[in-house]
Amino acid sequence: MAGNPRNGRPYRRLTAWLRAQRLPCWICGHNIGYELGAKHPLSFTLDHEVPLSKGGSLLDRTNARAAHRRCNSARGNRPTAPRQLVRASRRW
Template structure:
């Protein structure tokens, strides 16, 4: 049984290389707080996550550097597996 490929050295290396670039979030354009690591990064919506331009569920390659993008955790989660570059806009909880 193979383990999770995101726990392997190739994926961690790709994340480290993308993080070292210090790029802004490719979805919203704002700066990412790269100082957050470990538990703080897991809890912060503004921490770095590796996003994939072509979602993995739509045929994107997990380890392809050309498919890797820097994103905020919040922006990455909001985008889901859509292929659009912008996360959906927040909607009001009710129609007024």
């Protein structure tokens, strides 16, 4: 049985590359708390523009986006455009 590909070196390298850019959340447009702990709702997570469950690539840089943990979780695997989620994400 293969291990989780998100624990592998290529995924960690992609996450580090995206984190180093310190971009705002692609879903809501607000700044991300890059210094926050991983479980904080406003901390950085790597989101995939095309969800993996919909055929998106895990390791493709063109599919990787910076997002708040909360925004990423709220979006789920819906291929919703960011502008459609801004109103909902601003409720916090």
